[in-house]
Amino acid sequence: MCELSHMARPGSTLVVRVTPKAARNSLQVEDGLIRIHVTAAPERGKANAAVQKQLAKALGVAKSRLVLVRGETTRTKLFRID
Structure with a gap:
């Protein structure tokens, strides 16, 4: 798994592209x-x-520090770190 700890700043937002029903988690x-x-x-x-x-x-x-801001039903999601 990729290490992203350098992105974990409170208040920052992350754009995530999701593929559900994949063969494995990655x-x-x-x-x-x-x-x-x-x-x-x-x-x-x-x-x-x-x-x-x-x-x-x-x-x-x-997990509780990640808030889904936008994209609940779409593949592109925006998360905020609280």
């Missing part, structure tokens, strides 16, 4: 864009929860 950074693949299906918030968990682990912060 996280990459390409040209400043964070790409996350999760095995969870995009139903009832399961994929969003998996993305939040994976992103929090890569950033080295608690």
